[in-house]
Amino acid sequence: MSAIDSAKKFAKDIRIQVIKMVTAANSGHPGGPLGLADIYAALYTKVLNHDPKNPEWAERDRLILSNGHVCAVRYAAMALSGYFPVEDLLTFRGINSYLQGHPSTRYMKGIESSSGSLGQGLSVATGLALGAKLKKENHKIYACISDGECGEGMTWEAAQSAVHYKVDNLIAFMDRNFIQIDGNTEEVMRLEPLNEKFRMFGWNVIDADGHNMEEIFAAFEKAKEHTGSPTLIVFRTVIGKGVSYMENQAKWHGTPPNKEQEAQALAELA
Numbered sequence: 001m002s003a004i005d006s007a008k009k010f011a012k013d014i015r016i017q018v019i020k021m022v023t024a025a026n027s028g029h030p031g032g033p034l035g036l037a038d039i040y041a042a043l044y045t046k047v048l049n050h051d052p053k054n055p056e057w058a059e060r061d062r063l064i065l066s067n068g069h070v071c072a073v074r075y076a077a078m079a080l081s082g083y084f085p086v087e088d089l090l091t092f093r094g095i096n097s098y099l100q101g102h103p104s105t106r107y108m109k110g111i112e113s114s115s116g117s118l119g120q121g122l123s124v125a126t127g128l129a130l131g132a133k134l135k136k137e138n139h140k141i142y143a144c145i146s147d148g149e150c151g152e153g154m155t156w157e158a159a160q161s162a163v164h165y166k167v168d169n170l171i172a173f174m175d176r177n178f179i180q181i182d183g184n185t186e187e188v189m190r191l192e193p194l195n196e197k198f199r200m201f202g203w204n205v206i207d208a209d210g211h212n213m214e215e216i217f218a219a220f221e222k223a224k225e226h227t228g229s230p231t232l233i234v235f236r237t238v239i240g241k242g243v244s245y246m247e248n249q250a251k252w253h254g255t256p257p258n259k260e261q262e263a264q265a266l267a268e269l270a
Helices: 003-025 031-047 068-081 086-091 121-134 153-164 194-201 213-225 259-269
Strands: 062-065 141-146 170-176 204-209 231-236
Touching (some): 003 031, 003 259, 031 068, 031 213, 062 068, 062 121, 194 204
Parallel strands (some): 204 231
């Protein structure tokens, strides 16, 4: 099986697990994780330098999840990669589970930062990237950010700092689905022209289809090769991708499916 085909199958498995997790918890955010599944499949099958058997390996790439509410996609990708048993995914959001609704370094290894409040991830990633530069370490820092959090000032302070310190070991990628909890991003707080704004700050910006595995792989490869400035990959995505009744619907940002809806979703994803 080719790397592309392997990643596509992995993405399908991620989506299946996300639906099961959020339904079992009767709580959580299915839309974002479904939209990010292809990207996380690429990350965990090929892009990231990581070791599930040694999650604190010093030379690992760091992955910062800024929009922590979409953590179901990361948990699913980690479980399917061998970090922990897949069956533990069904404890998602349970009171005594280490798979909390927002990731925490307190409860599990393999998570680089606790997240919850939006807008902080790019700052954390910039700090880690600068630290790695100063220590002459070779690993990459990846930061998953949402489009909605670009309405917050802290994101732009980090964007400015990353360019100032020339942290070209930082690769941020954005889930650009135009949806946040209150509706379309351009109605809540207009962001466009978003790519041009980051370019004006001095970022290397790559635009790609977040559901085309070939484009996803190519975008990350280009980002790895770039030097002199941080890179942002703007992945155009569809919230709820793969489940017909969830696609492009803001209500599925944070609404779990019921059992009947779960059955329909799993049938579509099979």
